[in-house]
Amino acid sequence: MRMKASASIVLAVDLQSRLLPVIDGGDAVLGHAVWMVELARSLGVPVLATEQYPQGLGPTVPALRARLGDAPVLEKIHFSALADDSWRQQPETARPQWIVIGTEAHVCVQQTVFDLLAAGREVFIVEEAVGSRTPRDKALALERMRQHGAEIVSREMVAFEWLERADDPRFREVLKRFIR
Template structure:
């Protein structure tokens, strides 16, 4: 098992990126930007995207930038599916049945989301038990503190999870720049990098006093301009 990927036998699982975590999870803004890029890229590649939300009444809905992506599921392609859950693991009986009926060819799962030491970890272990190859993106998962993130990534690696990153996984699937979707995926990735490098410019949540505010993220990330639209801006 070396962790190679085939576009035809791969799916993206996004775990519980919900509104209640916006003020508590470390680097939540980067996590949302990376996941948005992944969802847009995988939608373009027609790779199935399964998303979960845990106890929606308590923890809220999927954050708005990713709900924007979720609304792509109204497309005739309809490759995005959202599952409600109350167990920590995303791999519920409902999800297992869905895979059996709709994705019987599935071999590799790219796993992202929150929190890495609880729901992501338990989802990864369940998927490994079911015989899937699991790839966790270390820049697209997070926890309430960096120690939990570090220990959970180590724990998953010990169990056989492949650890990688958003950009690495995108290019691993593309294989080369002759891929028919290469230019569009490059555009998504360029937008991601631009947003990550200019978060403080685009997310004006600093207090008037200049002191760091309570950790939060506005709902307008999905509206961030692309690099080509930034002519005339200074930093």
């Protein structure tokens, strides 16, 4: 199945100041996550972010928070972002396709993905924009999520599928700004 901008929402899971420094390749994960959020905002795709126990793990990292604009940032205590119903209060969450980025792949991302799949959503995990403390945990989580029906994609897959056509008026801007 192809991703459509008009059907998608980006979910940024727990990219927080005290967690990101211990993530394997955390700076790269953050860079790819920022790229995804900027792309989504430039194409009118809504973004939702979560913070896991911010009193302990800190707020969303400033580099990402600055790009979220007015996107909702939901605090959570459960590992899954869907464990309580606060996410349902956001009208954009009715969209059927969820593009998931964030940390940790084997904990909050994975449990959220399983709940999204159980709720009947199509789920796409941007491989380079998720991370865990160890590469092994990330790899196992990606494989397990794939086995349960999530699709593992790259950020460029998302960009080109959202654009759909080379004659889209936004195509050149996206190429110049994001694909380079």
